[in-house]
Amino acid sequence: MIFTSAQELEKILGKKEDFLNDFSKEINDSLELKKSVKKFSLIFCDERIELQGTDITFLGNAIREHLKNCTHCYIFLATLGDKIDRLSDKLQLVDLSKAYILDTAANEIIERYCDEISNEIEKEELSKGNKVTLRFSPGYADLPLETQRQIIKVLGGEKMGVYLSDTLIMKPFKSVSAIIGVGKKAIKGSRDYCAVCKNNKSCDKRICK
Amino acid sequence: MNKKINLNDDLILDGAMGTLVMERENPKAGFPPELFNIEKPELILNIHKDYVKAGADCVNTNTFGANSYKLKNYKEVINKGIELALNSGAKYVAFDIGPSGKLFGQDGFDFEECYNCFKDIILAGQDKTDFIYFETFTDLRELRTAIIAAKENSSLPVVVSMSFSENGRTPFGTDADSFVYTALSAGADAVGANCSVGADKMLTIAKKLTELTDKPVFIKANAGMPFIKDGKTVYDTDSETFSKQNAKIKKAGVNAIGGCCGTNPEYIEKIKEETKDIVPEKRKCKKISAVCSSSKTVYIDGDMKIIGERINPTGKKKFKEALISKDYDYAASCGIVQERDGAHILDVNVGLNGIDEKAAMGEVMDRLFRVSELPLQIDSSDEKVIEFALRNYCGKAIVNSVNASDESLNKILPLVKKYNSAVIGLTLDEKGIPESAEGRKKLAEKIINKCQKFGIDKNDIIIDVLTLSEASAKGSAKITIDALKKVKKLKVKTVLGISNISFGMPARENINAAFLDMAKKAGLDFAIINPTLLKIIPTKEAFDFLNAKDGAVQNYIERFSDVKNIAAEEIKTDLKTAIITGQKDLAEKEAGLLSKELSSVQIVEKFIIPALDEVGANYEKGRFFLPQLIASAEAAKSAFSAVEEKSGTSSDKNKRFVLATVKGDIHDIGKNIVKSVTANYGFTVIDLGRDVDYDVVLKAVEDNYPCVLGLSALMTTTVNNMEKTIKLVKAKFDIPVLVGGAVLTKEYAEKIGGIYCSDANDTVKKLKDIFK
Numbered sequence: 013m014i015f016t017s018a019q020e021l022e023k024i025l026g027k028k029e030d031f032l033n034d035f036s037k038e039i040n041d042s043l044e045l046k047k048s049v050k051k052f053s054l055i056f057c058d059e060r061i062e063l064q065g066t067d068i069t070f071l072g073n074a075i076r077e078h079l080k081n082c083t084h085c086y087i088f089l090a091t092l093g094d095k096i097d098r099l100s101d102k103l104q105l106v107d108l109s110k111a112y113i114l115d116t117a118a119n120e121i122i123e124r125y126c127d128e129i130s131n132e133i134e135k136e137e138l139s140k141g142n143k144v145t146l147r148f149s150p151g152y153a154d155l156p157l158e159t160q161r162q163i164i165k166v167l168g169g170e171k172m173g174v175y176l177s178d179t180l181i182m183k184p185f186k187s188v189s190a191i192i193g194v195g196k197k198a199i200k201g202s203r204d205y206c207a208v209c210k211n212n213k214s215c216d217k218r219i220c221k
Numbered sequence: 222m223n224k225k226i227n228l229n230d231d232l233i234l235d236g237a238m239g240t241l242v243m244e245r246e247n248p249k250a251g252f253p254p255e256l257f258n259i260e261k262p263e264l265i266l267n268i269h270k271d272y273v274k275a276g277a278d279c280v281n282t283n284t285f286g287a288n289s290y291k292l293k294n295y296k297e298v299i300n301k302g303i304e305l306a307l308n309s310g311a312k313y314v315a316f317d318i319g320p321s322g323k324l325f326g327q328d329g330f331d332f333e334e335c336y337n338c339f340k341d342i343i344l345a346g347q348d349k350t351d352f353i354y355f356e357t358f359t360d361l362r363e364l365r366t367a368i369i370a371a372k373e374n375s376s377l378p379v380v381v382s383m384s385f386s387e388n389g390r391t392p393f394g395t396d397a398d399s400f401v402y403t404a405l406s407a408g409a410d411a412v413g414a415n416c417s418v419g420a421d422k423m424l425t426i427a428k429k430l431t432e433l434t435d436k437p438v439f440i441k442a443n444a445g446m447p448f449i450k451d452g453k454t455v456y457d458t459d460s461e462t463f464s465k466q467n468a469k470i471k472k473a474g475v476n477a478i479g480g481c482c483g484t485n486p487e488y489i490e491k492i493k494e495e496t497k498d499i500v501p502e503k504r505k506c507k508k509i510s511a512v513c514s515s516s517k518t519v520y521i522d523g524d525m526k527i528i529g530e531r532i533n534p535t536g537k538k539k540f541k542e543a544l545i546s547k548d549y550d551y552a553a554s555c556g557i558v559q560e561r562d563g564a565h566i567l568d569v570n571v572g573l574n575g576i577d578e579k580a581a582m583g584e585v586m587d588r589l590f591r592v593s594e595l596p597l598q599i600d601s602s603d604e605k606v607i608e609f610a611l612r613n614y615c616g617k618a619i620v621n622s623v624n625a626s627d628e629s630l631n632k633i634l635p636l637v638k639k640y641n642s643a644v645i646g647l648t649l650d651e652k653g654i655p656e657s658a659e660g661r662k663k664l665a666e667k668i669i670n671k672c673q674k675f676g677i678d679k680n681d682i683i684i685d686v687l688t689l690s691e692a693s694a695k696g697s698a699k700i701t702i703d704a705l706k707k708v709k710k711l712k713v714k715t716v717l718g719i720s721n722i723s724f725g726m727p728a729r730e731n732i733n734a735a736f737l738d739m740a741k742k743a744g745l746d747f748a749i750i751n752p753t754l755l756k757i758i759p760t761k762e763a764f765d766f767l768n769a770k771d772g773a774v775q776n777y778i779e780r781f782s783d784v785k786n787i788a789a790e791e792i793k794t795d796l797k798t799a800i801i802t803g804q805k806d807l808a809e810k811e812a813g814l815l816s817k818e819l820s821s822v823q824i825v826e827k828f829i830i831p832a833l834d835e836v837g838a839n840y841e842k843g844r845f846f847l848p849q850l851i852a853s854a855e856a857a858k859s860a861f862s863a864v865e866e867k868s869g870t871s872s873d874k875n876k877r878f879v880l881a882t883v884k885g886d887i888h889d890i891g892k893n894i895v896k897s898v899t900a901n902y903g904f905t906v907i908d909l910g911r912d913v914d915y916d917v918v919l920k921a922v923e924d925n926y927p928c929v930l931g932l933s934a935l936m937t938t939t940v941n942n943m944e945k946t947i948k949l950v951k952a953k954f955d956i957p958v959l960v961g962g963a964v965l966t967k968e969y970a971e972k973i974g975g976i977y978c979s980d981a982n983d984t985v986k987k988l989k990d991i992f993k
Binding site: 024025026027044046049050051052065066067068093094095098100101102104105106107108109110111112113115151157162165166170171172173175177178179180181183185 | 247249250251252320322323324328329357359384386388391392393394416417449550553554557558591592593803805845846847848849851852854855885886887888889890893894897936937938939942
């Protein structure tokens with residue numbers, strides 16, 4: 013179940029309130045889920061990994077670690093749509109508390125949507141005897157956020173209504189791009205990306221410090 | 222090009238370019254197919270020729286993405302693309318233009334930038350084709366701007382086509398109705414839909430378009446829905462099925478059909494064959510009267526429509542203060558509340574001495590676009606402001622207003638015609654307001670005649686016969702209602718501002734509600750009111766007063782002069798509880814009542830601050846969650862505004878807190894929470910908004926020095942901009958800088974010279990310490 017519920021909103025608010033029933037409905041009615049999923053062969057080069065038939069290249073050690081033993085990868089783009097952003101803009105002006113509840117709920121919803129997409133991919137690949145990795149996104153460890161540009165272009169972001177600002181922020185806000193590796197011996201578990209990350213000496217903004 | 226095109230003719234259009242290039246050439250995913258105009262011209266020429274051979278009357282140039290944002294050499298690509306299409310032997314050539322790829326609005330480009338982007342494209346095309354074809358647009362604001370750019374820089378006809386999802390709306394929320402009325406009022410010559418869905422689902426959209434307009438309709442559907450087969454994208458509908466579906470589309474009244482993604486010359490050949498004997502059904506669309514925003518159309522269908530009057534500084538201290546301090550969110554929130562209370566249209570008036578009205582109009586319109594679906598009524602006495610607003614407004618607006626003087630008519634009506642908006646005509650002229658109903662009707666006739674001379678459709682004329690105070694001149698209400706009935710017979714629409722009627726009387730809303738009822742029964746089309754008036758049921762005394770019955774004035778005043786007592790009996794809970802439990806409306810009412818007895822300082826010190834302190838303490842102890850803290854802050858804010866409505870702002874002008882989300886960052890919910898919570902503690906919060914440039918922050922600090930600066934950033938990429946902002950500020954001013962945001966840590970905040978705040982409550986504590 014991707015949608016939110018009064019019970020979920022209750023947990024965010026910290027107490028039961030009558031308006032949560034209508035509010036969960038309003039949130040669900042504002043969802044315009046859209047996705048784009050594509051699969052490519054991987055070409056491992058010295059400094060980077062290329063996606064065959066595209067201009068997409070992955071830089072950094074972390075993604076290399078993540079895609080170890082993989083032969084292919086999926087890239088996908090998922091969004092909750094512009095209507096949720098508008099609802100948020102509106103609530104921020106007239107009911108900030110609801111705006112906060114919405115923001116938190118929307119984060120949960122987009123995660124569940126990504127889980128659903130990931131599960132579909134895993135099911136498909138398992139049936140072919142392959143394994144898959146967890147999701148990995150541009151901006152994690154030393155995979156540059158700039159990777160977004162090419163990914164969104166190749167996945168047709170514009171047609172889905174997903175745009176990138178000059179500072180690489182996706183609009184609508186509740187949008188996610190992600191990479192899932194595929195291979196007979198792909199490793200699903202999480203690992204210590206910080207240990208291999210190129211920025212691990214200079215990084216003081218992140219948990220890996 | 223062998224003859225001038227008639228867009229009303231039955232036309233077979235071509236099929237896909239992009240997906241066909243993929244199929245034939247298999248370039249890298251994401252490679253712009255337009256570049257093949259130069260790299261492999263024979264590939265493109267052959268595709269055009271194949272479509273012509275298949276029976277297409279018209280081919281689209283391979284220039285969809287040729288613009289300054291996507292291709293450096295877009296002009297060369299356009300020239301070459303047009304040349305190839307002209308050489309294909311097609312009867313007609315359409316200059317194909319897609320969206321820019323840049324987001325329109327607050328976080329992307331503005332009207333002028335967007336206009337120039339399309340102007341450059343259109344000028345590069347040099348009018349060598351038969352018409353311009355804007356297609357696959359999803360953002361109506363961008364499309365409308367493109368239409369205006371085309372109309373002002375080319376003499377070619379303009380066909381416009383949007384992509385609608387299965388729910389009948391584009392990803393930006395535009396429906397077919399708003400698309401058609403907006404596009405046609407901006408000057409489009411034909412409308413259409415393409416891409417996104419297959420021809421089966423496209424039939425619904427096509428039918429809708431043919432019902433909305435008698436202009437030509439162009440449809441290009443996808444070959445069904447895409448799916449991945451052996452690693453390649455394929456479409457699920459074959460040419461046979463596709464052509465049968467298109468036959469239905471043509472039958473529904475569509476005169477121009479072709480294909481979009483996934484189609485190829487075989488599809489076009491089949492369509493041609495399948496539809497050759499089909500005669501499109503005759504259109505049955507009625508002449509209608511409607512106004513719209515980019516996502517909502519309001520039909521003027523006989524049921525009275527409410528125009529919300531609250532976005533207007535006249536007589537509102539807080540609104541004026543908000544405009545002067547450039548707090549445009551305040552105006553936008555007035556729009557949201559009126560929409561909730563039942564308004565159909567929002568009047569926007571930001572005229573105030575000493576402010577840049579044009580800039581304020583732009584800012585307020587921009588915000589309303591995000592937070593309200595309602596169409597707007599542009600209310601200004603400055604024709605430059607009206608022109609600016611009409612040019613920028615995405616939709617079909619109402620202009621408020623012209624009067625019957627030649628000067629006013631000659632100045633404003635050309636603008637109304639150019640942007641095909643509706644217009645309110647006031648029945649007054651140089652000599653003032655005619656006393657009689659007949660006199661007002663005569664002025665209405667003058668306005669209508671003049672409008673028609675300018676080519677303005679009668680459906681777009683709205684006459685206001687004017688409401689005057691009944692208390693000042695007995696019988697005014699009757700004259701207005703009489704005049705209204707007379708003007709109705711002229712077959713134009715009617716509007717009245719309601720509240721003037723009760724000027725000088727107690728319990729004004731009661732009289733207003735009674736007058737509204739009378740006007741509605743007389744057939745009023747629009748009422749300009751505060752929508753909360755709709756909740757009020759008028760009393761008999763009010764009707765008697767308006768009907769000028771003997772002794773009615775006295776009766777009314779006796780019954781209603783002590784209205785304070787009526788309101789007071791409703792509420793008994795106290796303000797502190799209302800704030801702690803986060804009850805906004807109750808807090809506002811309570812504070813309003815208290816302000817009749819106590820000074821604003823007393824209310825703040827005795828009720829609001831103790832309540833907030835208790836909430837803060839509960840939050841720290843983990844008894845309250847963040848949304849509860851915010852709800853209490855919002856309730857306190859309502860209490861403040863009730864107090865301030867009477868006494869002006871109650872915050873301490875010496876405790877200034879300048880707040881901004883840093884350059885490049887557009888996440889601002891965190892900053893807004895901080896703003897809401899800190900403002901309640903009496904600090905004067907100057908909110909600079911989001912994505913704020915370094916020099917804007919510097920300027921604000923300079924203007925408000927000494928002050929505290931608060932900065933928020935959510936992304937790792939924009940934390941660097943936070944650091945830069947702090948450096949620039951600290952180089953000139955020795956002030957504390959509070960910082961916060963998801964990716965910040967205490968250590969990092971200190972490293973870049975900031976004071977770390979973990980949340981809004983923490984920010985209040987730090988501010989209290991600083992201002993001690």
